[in-house]
Amino acid sequence: MCVTCLKDEDLDAIKELVNIGVGRAAAMLNEITCSHIILHVPILQVIRIDELDSIGGLPRNEGAATVKIDFRGFFTGTTALIFPPESAAALVMAITGETDGQPELDAIRTETLMEVGNIFINGVMGSIGNVLGQQITYLPPVYVEDTIANIARSARFDPDERVLLANTHFYVEDINVEGIIVMILEIGSLDILLGRIAAVRGG
Amino acid sequence: MDLLPVGICIIDEGLKVRYWNTCLEEWTGMPTADMLGQDLTEHFPGLKKSGVIERIRQVLQGGAPAVFSSQIHICLIPSYFPDGTMRVQRTTLIPLNTGSEGHFNAMFVCEDVSALTEQVKSVRAMRNQTLHELEERRKAELALIAAHEDLRTYLAENTSRLRNSLNNAADDLKMIRQEMEAGDRDGVGTKLRDVIVTIESIEKRLSELNEAARERQREIRRAPPYFIPEPRDDGSTNRR
Helix, strand or coil, X not given: CXXXXXXXXXXXXXXXXXXXXXXXXXXXXXXXHCCCEEEXXXXXXXXXXXXXXXXXXXXXXXXXXXXXXXXXXXXXXXXXXXXXXHHHHHHHHHHHCCCCCCCCCCHHHHHHHHHHHHHXXXXXXXXXXXXXXXXXXXXXXXXXXXXXXXXXXXXXXXXXXXEEEEEEEEEECCCCEEEEEEEEEEHHHHHHHHHHHHHHHCC | CCCCCCEEEEECCCCEEEEECHHHHHHHCCCHHHHCCCEHHHHCHHHHCCCCHHHHXXXXXXXXXXXXXXXXXXXXXXCECCCCCECCEEXXXXXXXXXXXXXXXXXXXXXXXXXXXXXXXXXXXXXXXXXXXXXXXHHHHHHHHHHHHHHHHHHXXXXXXXXXXXXXXXXXXXXXXXXXHCCCCCCHHHHHHHHHHHHXXXXXXHHHHHHHHHHHHHXXXXXXXXXXXXXXXXXXXXXX
């Protein structure tokens, strides 16, 4: 696919799709936390994997608490939910009603965070799955503390490969928690997605 | 899968049990023969809860695997230890392709995280206790600094008062000596008595200071040491 030929209307369509997915996921998070979620507009970029380190708006801190789900097959990529460590612990404590102790992530809290990430990411991927109309093969969710660039590398993307990066910042108002949802799509998968969007539009 | 040290159960889209491994037999006391073909949610009604059943159905429709954490759910398929305590479990639900287009089974993988949970709770308690002790020490240090400052002020005030009294007594004695050398002995007795009274009051004040210092020493000896075991509610001891 000629990535430079990606039209504005294509990007807008994907942006809308991501926005719908993130909106669904935010509604679920709202239900779990009983807090208002403020969503920012998704940012879409076509970049090389090795450019991820220098992309603005993504945490470069290796301690960022991340839950990711990889998907493979005809539709390949990774979707990750990223929190600063303090935000992650505060979120888990708000959900489980813990009031005592330090807001730090331990083995039990990371497991809870993984469930939250799992629900959130499934919400996002659900809207994409609906448009694709085909079965996506998912791997189980994984918790990692690393940069998004390293996570993408570990997902076996070729460093020279161009990918679609979609990221949305959100803020959980009452508990002062911020996070980012990031989706990295292989260009081949982007092609499939655009094809399906065109089909849905009747184009 | 029977040999795995985790509980494994496979259900079909009708929620009927297709597979029930030895580990789950042992944990729940429910034999495989009794479970096969049964509706899993009838045996474990907790699975019907909102927020659980929808996610099970999503997996049965081929959605992404679902994780049910031990902190939120404790366990999806409840089982107990011989002493009656509940086994804490982390459950992962994975879609399994049946080979028939668009039809999926769901595999429950239940891991026993009871020991891990206990260890984490214990580490959290130790950490909180350590932080509490550090805070107590910090407060004690601040109190010590304040007490030290009070003591310095007290000593400075008393030393100054005693020095003034001694200077006055010395001046009075010099004056008495000058008067005696000049042959003027009138009123010397009275003046000497006044000086003696001054010296006696100095001596009394010094004795009071000395007694105050000794009493403080006795208080310090009577105070319990900072790090001694303190009994806890459960009968065990905790470091103070």
